[in-house]
Amino acid sequence: MTIRAFIAAATAATALMAGAANAADCPVDVDDPFDLEAAQIEDIYNCLKDAMAEGYAKEGDEIGANYRSWTVTSTRPAVAGPHGNRLLQTFANDVAAEQYLKFAEEGVKMPARSVLAKESITISKKKKQARVGPLFIMTKMEDGAIPETDDWLYAGLQPNGKVMKIKQSFCHDCHVNYPDQDMLAYPLEEVRIGN
Template identity: 85%
Template sequence: MTIRTFIAATAAATALMATGAHAADCAIDVEDPFDLEAAQITEIYDCLKDTMAEGYAKEGDEVAVNYRAWTVSSTRPAVAGPHGNRLLQTFANDVAAEQYLKFAEEGVKMPAGSVLAKESITISTKKKEARTGPLFIMTKMEDGAIPETADWLYAGIQPNGKVMKIKQAFCHDCHANYAEQDMLAYPLEEVRVAN
């Protein structure tokens, strides 16, 4: 065995052990993400939250670097159904927070400059593990900037910090179901923070 082969084998084994430990630390045992209890969700979030924030920020995206200092809108992540049945936790920047945290059902008009960052956790029932999903971002632009999306710009950051390729219509077609809420799909009522 050459020294180069030995180093490569050692690096591969170390990576596998690190991956194994991480997966074991965030193990789950449910058939459906909707079956997770509040305590299980909190445990999963506690397991992933630090590596999640570090991963999103890796490439230096301004939102990914700063969103954790914003206002959190729920007491814990929850499975709402959209975004692939992932656990979701939404943060609102200073421009968005006051209006967003009203959780109004009608007549909502978010101010330009509002930014929402939604952490996501993917639950793999086959692999029995939880892992970091994308950071979904919505930015409210000036009136008339993007009429086809009600002036919302949709974006995403992958768990490794790289920008996701997103079709605006793909995101907006779902968010359009919440037109009276200015395209906002709020956290589940049971986890919303009190205002």
């Protein structure tokens, strides 16, 4: 293969990859995600949901490949403010679902092996596009396993399925604001399952 042919092939491959990435972008007609109406959020989610599931599963991570079979905890994604003002949709594994879906505000103690996976959608104000964001993951470990995070292990997957580097204290410094809820911040009330 000549250098010219190699460069042409590389350029074509780059264009194809860029096209695939942009195919997962969806137009948004507001500057602030807090201004999105419910129907707009549902349209955005429908536009990106397949790309999210495929992307998070891409590297073979067990949670990334299986979280969609868990219990969804809200009727649609919503913007709560944490996680960079992203649209968030939380899924709870079988161990976590019963306790989590109570949305209790006091005396919460999640069982060990509870796992929550939170899909996220990033809204670009500059480009007016919605894009797949990280999959944020919380796993409740055995009592005393990680005392500095109240036994929660924080993790995440990038939109391409690669594991994110996460500083535990960065996540926990926000979650520590919910001590009576075992460090859990729930979906907004208007979208919680059962409301």
